[in-house]
Each structure stands twice: as C-alpha cells, then as structure tokens.
Amino acid sequence: MKNNENSPYGITTGSAAAAAAVAALLTINRNIISQIDIETPFGILKIDINCSRKINSNSGRACVVKMPYNDPDVTTNLKICADVKITENNEIKIKGGEGVGKVTKPGLQIPVGEHAINPVPRQMIKTNLQKVLPKGKGAEVTVFVPKGEEIAKKTMNSRLGITDGISILGTTGIARPMSSKAYKESLACQIDVAVAEGYEDLIFVPGNIGERLAVKILDAPKDKIVQMSNFVGYMLDKAEEKGISKIILFGHAGKLIKIAAGIFNTKNSVADGRREIIAAYCGLLGADKKLIGSIFKSKTTEDMITILDKENMTFSVFELIGKSIKEKCQEKYNIDFDIIIVTMNGRILNKQ
Template identity: 30%
Template structure:
C-alpha cells in the first residue's frame, strides 16, 4: 500500500497440514521432535513453520502448526492445524479428525465420503511422506489424520455447509500461500458453488450481492441453500464461469446501486472499482433531474419505476453477453432489485 507497510502474506491450511505431517513423521520414524520444519510449496517457496503442538503414543505421533494467515481476515487465522501419523498399508491414506469436514455432495474436487482435504494439500503431504521415506529407507505407507480443534464452529462461517461439507473445515490451498484480501479465493468459492449445484442437478441458482438480497431471492423462489451462490461484488466471476458451466436458470439479485452498475456494463461491483453513471441513469429514467442524485437509491425515490427500469436494463445486458453458453445451451436469467429494507423495487425475467 502506498502510505504504509505492504500487507503481510500467510500460509494456507494445506501448507500447515503438510508442515505438521513432516514434524509428526520425523518423530514417528525415530527422530527427535523438531522445533521448526520447512516444506516446499508448489511454486518452490520454502517457508519455515514453528511446531506448536506435540503428542505421541504407541505407533503414532501428532504435531500441530498454528496457522498464520498474514494480514488476510481469514476465518482460520490462529487455528491449530494438527496431523497425526501412523503406519499404513498402501500408500498415503487420509482421515478427517476433529473439526475437519467430510464431503457429502458431488461436484467438488474430492469425492463424497472423503475427508475435505483438497488435492493440492494431499499432494504436498504425499511429497513430504515420499521424501522422508526415501531419506530413511522406509515404505511410504502412512495414515494421516488432520484435525482442527474448534473447526466445526469455524466452518459455520464458511461456504462449507452449502457445499455439502459436513462436520468441519476444508483443508485448502493451491499455492500454499494466503495473499491478503485476494479476490481469487472468493471467486474460487463461487465456482465450487456452481459445480456443486450442477452435480446436484439443480436447474435454478441465484447470485446475490449481499445478505438482504439473498434472503429476498431465496424466499421468492423457494430455493435450497446450495442453490444460493455468494456472488457479492464478483458478478463477472459468476457470470463468466456460468458461460462455461451453465445452469438453465439464474437469478441475479441485489440493491439498486449495484444492479445499476451491472446494467451499465460493470461486472466488478465494488465501490472502489466501479461507479454509477448518474447521467446515464437519468437517460434511462427519462428524468434529467436525477443526474444530480448522490446515490441510485436516492434516485429511485425520485422516480417510482426506476427499480423496474434498472432490472430490465440489467437483464438485457446480462442476457446479451451471457445468455448463450459456450456449449450452445441457453441460460434463462432474471433480475431482482431491492432496497435496503428488502422491498422489491423491480423484477425482470
């Protein structure tokens, strides 16, 4: 940032699980407990982790790493990521311990019934096992149980319940690195939501800009939780993915300010990255006076049908750009515009 220190990056739960696996495996296979361990991340970085938890018993060893998410407001920042290792019988096998979820719905990178430990963290742990096994002339046959004390409560603040991951958190990460305030993580969650909805055979999903519009749209269409995609400001992230992975019907809902920006061609609806063009809004309304309004909501109070006009304009823009999916199928969009109290100002379909 221009006038302060750069934001500090952190480490994913997957990186922490791999580091904990290394520490526990070194102890299981006859070494001393390390104070610190280093692992190689997918892009070659070699971070060092302090070992914060140690436990052992007959035939097993367990280590824990406290997750440091840097300056990102990550729900798992400060959580203890533990790995318990014991001898296995055929390669590396994973188990969900306390606070780690289990996949129950198709559409995710991990099959139903498996612990919610994503492919890249699994690959990192398998690399750790293979490396240490080669160094110590051991067979790389290990059972790994990952746990996160308190993870079930933390998971309620994530997308996991909607994605069909029950009982706790997912062990995540594609690079091993948490970049502060990264849009990529949110957009990836949107994509996984679409994947789960498609795998479940849903023919209607909804992307909304916030909690109020989500509540209104879900009640309006009686949609299940896993049909609700937490679009937020990332309309482009949702719409572009749907063009490659279509669902027959999609509702877009939001406040009049954000839907106005969508109607005017913006697909990133954050206030720092797009603004309402009030002159264009006045042209849409046919009322020049609203060009001086401070907000789209203020303008809607000056023109009674402005919400409906915005809904229709947004629908036309979305349908023209995204209505034909890449596989040639049609996506039927509809738009719902609300005010701050949740009253519907306009609907177009």
C-alpha cells in the same frame, strides 16, 4: 519462503497440514524441531512448527499455526494439526478429524462422505512423508483443527455442503494477497454443487441479504441460489463455462444497478456510480433538475428510492434499469437472464 507475518504471502491450510504431518512423524524418533522444509507446487517452504510430541513408539503429533501475513483470512492464527501413525505397509492413508469438514453434496473435488482435504494438500502430505518414512513403511495421517468447526461458520462451507469444519485447501502451497482468487474459486464451487444437484437454471444473488429474500419471495431452494459477492463478471463467466442456460439476477438495488452501467465488479472501491445511474434514468424519463439534484445529495440507494417514491417514479426508473441490466448481461453471455431488483425489505422494484 518462510512462514512469517512480514512475508507478502502466507501458507495454505494444505501446507500447514503437510508440515504438521512431517513434524509429527519425526517426533516418533524424538526429533523435536522448530522449523521444517516442505515441498510444494510453489517450491520449498520453511514452516514453523508450533508444538510436537511423541504419542507412543509408532505415533506422533504436531501442530502448525497458520501465521498472519499482509492479507489475513479467517484461518489466520488457526492451529492445523496432524497425528501420524507408522504402519507396516507402504501405503499412506489420510483422513480428517476434529474441525475438518465432511463433504455431503456432489460436485466438489472430494467424493461425498470423505473429509474435505483437497487433492493437492493430500499429495503434499504424501510426497513429504515419503521422504522421511522408514523404508517399506506406510502411515495413517489424521488432520485435525481444534477450532475448525467454529471458524467454518465464517466460510462458504455450509453452502457447499461441507459440514462440521473447515476445508484443507491450496493448489500451490501459498496464500496470495487477497486470496480473492481463492475466494472467487470457492464462490464458483456453488455452481458445481447446483449442477450436481440437477439444476440448469440458477438464481444469482450478491450475498446473504439477497439469498434470504430470494428464499422468501421466490420460494427458491437454497441449492439453486448462488452468491456472487462483488464478482458478477467472474461468476457469470463460470456459469457460462459450466453450461448454465438461465439465470435470475436477484438482489438489492444498490448492487444490481451497477451492472446497468457495465460494471461487473460491484465493489464500491472499484466502481460506484449508483447515484449517477439513477440520475441518468430519471433524466431519460424527464425528471427536473431539482429531483436529479436530490438524487445526487442522497447517501444511500434506499434514500434515492424514497425520493423516487414521492415522485411516483420508482417503478418507471427501475423498469428501465432492469432492462438495461439484462441487455448488458446478454451482450456478454449466451445465457437467458431475468432481473429482479428489490429493496432491503423485499419490495420488488421492476417488472419480472
């Protein structure tokens, strides 16, 4: 597979780092190349080399641009670079440089204090360098990402305790469309970090708004808060696998109420149903046709709450919805749940 924007797949930062390392080594003997084959768990990948140069008689540098494909992420078009120095032993040492994050919390695949270059990328670098290293020689590899610290602000790294840069990732060598798989795995890492910090009961929130409100309202430490994004079912599966005993589901009404209808992927394009859910519970409480019609004409959950406020029905409706959310979750998971539903400004809508 070739690294280009017409491919259905992209390459991982790990594959880019491995290709850069091999190209850097080859430049020492003035072998300047524009493309290189590297071995990955997926198979052989052809990866374009953006630039390479000889530093001195035993060192070289090369960079790979992580090219766009049909489902780009924040690392698309980022330069992933490597400096390689030949050493006199047969050991290959790998470290991070500028723009590669450093692990500061336990619970991840890499020990605290080391750079966030995951095990599979490390092995890819070693495997591919061993093919071209002179017999009996080793190498010191420094992976660096010139804009990595800036790009890392758009990733989950700070939540995972990875500071000052991006992670060098990948388990197969290729990035699949919507690496929703990779994204979900990064979300699940939050649970590992929380468990390593000693927490057995956690607070799950949909995203940044929920986290901010949970910190403010519950006075919760950030390490205890886990962002689910839209992947409620996936994250609860992982929580159960990891032995979490209690979860507070805390978040805005527009996300959490979907769970009351058994919707465990809350992305709007997958399932919406917000007005239908609120209308159904209004009906259970005896609301008239006019009120239910007003709910159906509303564009946002906040608008629906405003309508319920005028009828003094908000607490009654969301108390029922909260109980239903808890029932749906406890039907599927052996976890004790509490449900806290809030508005955008942090007003709690149900009994906790």
